[in-house]
Amino acid sequence: MSNKNIRALSERKGLSDNLFENISELSLKDAVKEEFHELADRFHLDDSVVLGTSSFYDFLKPGNRNKKVHVCNGTACMTAGTQKKLIKELENHFDADEIGHAACLGRCHSNSAFMFNDRTYSAKNDEELKEIFSKKEYFQENIYQTACNTTPVLTSQIDDLKDFYALAEEFSGKPQQIIDELKVSNLRGRGGAGFPFWFKLDAVIKEQNDQKYIVCNADEGDPGAYSDMYLMEHQPHKVLFGMYISGKCVGADTGVLYIRGEYPDSIRTVRKAIDELKSLQLINDFNFKIIRGQGAYVCGEETALLNSIEGLRPEVRVRPPYPAQEGLYGRPTVLSNVETFANINWILKNGGKAYKKLGTENSTGTKLVSLDSLFKKPGIYEIEMGTPLESVLNDFGGGFTSVVKALQIGGPLGGIVPLSKIKELTLDFESLQNNGFLLGHASFVSIPKDFPMIRFIEHLMKFTADESCGKCYPCRIGSFRGYEMLKKAQDENYKLDRRLFDDLLETLEIGSLCALGGGVPLPIKNALQYFKDELKEYFS
Ligand SMILES: Cc1cc2nc3c(=O)[nH]c(=O)nc-3n(C[C@H](O)[C@H](O)[C@H](O)COP(=O)(O)O)c2cc1C
Ligand code: SF4
CATH class of the missing domain: 3.10.20.600 (Ubiquitin-like (UB roll))
Structure with a gap:
């Protein structure tokens, strides 16, 4: 069955009876084969489609789902060296086989992070663990510093929610004015690639289609990053407004937030903010839908994310076509990052010129x-x-x-x-x-200083191998081979051949379909350049 056909069948039930949510629900309740078959049948799909999706995700895999507690295996918890001790102490409260793993939980400011009963925690010692497990519903606030060194765009408080959303009225029926202000502001995407945001609106507005979508990439998979989490938990209306006005601009009536499952509190706060909008009747002509990710770094890549929402296996799509032309369910879609959307209210309120005054010529704001x-x-x-x-x-x-x-x-x-x-x-x-x-x-x-650089780059290769979507072989095979070589160099009497290793990095860099396999050589090359002396003992 081609992906196009699966997509069309998934679209028939759409977002209200969403295929991915159905698959997640069955997987999490350890459903039997017959139940998966029934679901596939209901969508006119082959069983392999739903089982193929279910087996992809960290939280849905048989070996890790339904664990009582999931310990963070993110980079910051690793370099801080807190997790071995945490696991040992957790074993005072759980059997070893009740303890699973999760990707970065966004508690990089405290470490010792884990997830329990759909909440995340940091616990430095057994006393703190005892306190957490002693209460039925223990809530530990996620506390960290925040400050700003200029005019606050993202961290300022919203004084009046009605006023905040009333700005949309001023721009009602003026899509070109919205695009012009954003163009002057030179707002560039904050998800990594730095693509000009106005261009996406302009591209989607030009598409003729009776259904268009706005999708917010809230998958913040980078271990060490928790800024999107901050925005969702402390500034959800900035994000929602950005999606809403983008929808008004391009003629989309639906916005989907794809929020990673490792951020349960973000899901709760965004849901609360959407309910608030409904009860205050601040927007009546736009629908929001939250889709909960189930643990896969590659779902942050925009086309894998779209496949994920559709219930397909989240493999990266070949581009073009871009999401602006063929996005969610093959419809024109504005897909951007949480922080990108969060800038929009300030820009439209204060003007693109005022925004451009902040920052540098090409990196504004x-x-x-x-x-x-x-x-x-x-x-x-x-x-x-x-x-x-x-x-x-x-x-x-x-x-x-x-x-x-x-x-x-x-x-x-x-x-x-x-x-x-x-x-x-x-x-x-x-x-x-x-x-x-x-x-x-x-x-x-x-x-x-005392964290071996060889272990750090081994971690990066292992991360890529674990998270590779498998679509292209330089990444699928190359990252695993890289990991094996780096591990062997530490564990066995084996020296890395520098030419072979450089060839592998080059193959990954130029032969990979997306920036996962294509991007991992960058930090490894930095390490080889700047930590040459430390790494030389591992090379022949
Ligand atoms: C492997 C991989 C992971 C990514 N993860 C994220 C992510 O977690 N959040 C995000 O916004 N963009 C992520 N991106 C970038 C997206 O593909 C896309 O460029 C971005 O969401 C577009 O939004 P922007 O223009 O607002 O930055 C990732 C890209 C790759 C290749
Ligand atoms: S580089 Fe290739 S295999 Fe790796 S995640 Fe991207 S598309 Fe998938």
């Missing part, structure tokens, strides 16, 4: 950065683009709690920046890219 627990003041900071990184680290982060040799900025595909380079860099797309790094989602994961 502000950027949320996420600092991990090795900073003295971990948290989410709204920083004007172009700010020296040294200021971010010291004035906001307050320096480090122990000796740090490098930072991985921008997630697992972002650069490994040695501390000695920090003073040459500023927080914007160009500075990082021109120096061989990446802004990405602007998450900062600290790599302590």
Whole structure:
């Protein structure tokens, strides 16, 4: 069955009787084969389609679903070295086989993170665990610092929700004016690629179709990043407004938020904000739908995300066509990141010119950065683009709690920046890219001096191998081979052949279909360049 056919069959039931939600529900309740068959039958699909989807996701896989507790295996918890102790202490409360794993839970500011009863927690010791498990519904607030070094766009409070949404009236029937303001602002996508946002609206508006969609990418999979989580939990209306006005602009009446399952509180707060909108009757002509992710990093890639909502196996699609032409259910779709949408109200209220005054020529506005627990003041900071990184680290982060040799900025595909380079860099797309790094989602994961760099790059290759969607072989096979080589070099009497390893990186970089396989060579090359002396013993 081709993906096009499956997509069309999935669309017949649409978002209200959503195929992916049906598959998730059956998988989580450990349904028997017959129940999956019934579902497939109801959608006129082959059983292999629903089983193929179910087996893809971390929270739905037989080995990990229905565990009582899921321990974070994200990069920041790994470099902080908290998780071994946590697992040991959790074993005082659960059998070992009741403990599963989860990807980054967005508690990088505290670490010792785990998920229990659809809530996330950090617990430094057994006393804290006892307190959590002693109550039926224990709620631990997710506390971290927040501050801003300029005019706050994303971190300012909304004084009056009615006024906030009334702005949409001013732009009612003026789609070109919305696009013009956004074009002047030069707002670029915050999900990693930095694509001009106005261009997506312009492309979707030009498409002739009786159904169009707005999709918010709230899959924030980069370990170390929790800025989208901040926005959903503290500024949900900024995100919802951005989606709503985008819908008004292009003629879409439905917005889908794809929120990762590792952020249960974000799902709750966004749902509450949507209910608030309904009860206050602030918008009556637009529907929101939340789809809960089930644990797959690649679902952050926009086309895999669309396949996921549709209930297909979330493999990356070949582009073109782009989502603007053939997005959700093959319909024209504006798909953007949480933070991108969250900027829109401020821009339309204050004007594109005012926004452009913030930041640099090509990186306008502000950027949320996420600092991990090795900073003295971990948290989410709204920083004007172009700010020296040294200021971010010291004035906001307050320096480090122990000796740090490098930072991985921008997630697992972002650069490994040695501390000695920090003073040459500023927080914007160009500075990082021109120096061989990446802004990405602007998450900062600290790599302590005593954390072996070989282990760090092995972790990145393993992460890519685990999360690869399998569509293209350079990534599917290459990342696994890379992981094997790096592991063997540590565990056995085996030396890496530098030429072979460089060939592998080149194959990944130029032969992969998307930026997962294509992006992982960047941090590894940074490590090979800046930590040559430390790594030389592993090469022949
Ligand atoms: C492997 C992979 C993972 C990604 N993860 C995310 C993510 O978690 N959140 C996100 O917004 N974009 C992610 N992206 C980028 C999206 O594909 C897409 O560019 C983005 O959502 C577009 O929104 P923007 O223009 O507002 O940045 C990822 C890309 C790749 C290749
Ligand atoms: S690079 Fe990896 S994740 Fe991307 S399409 Fe290829 S196999 Fe899938």
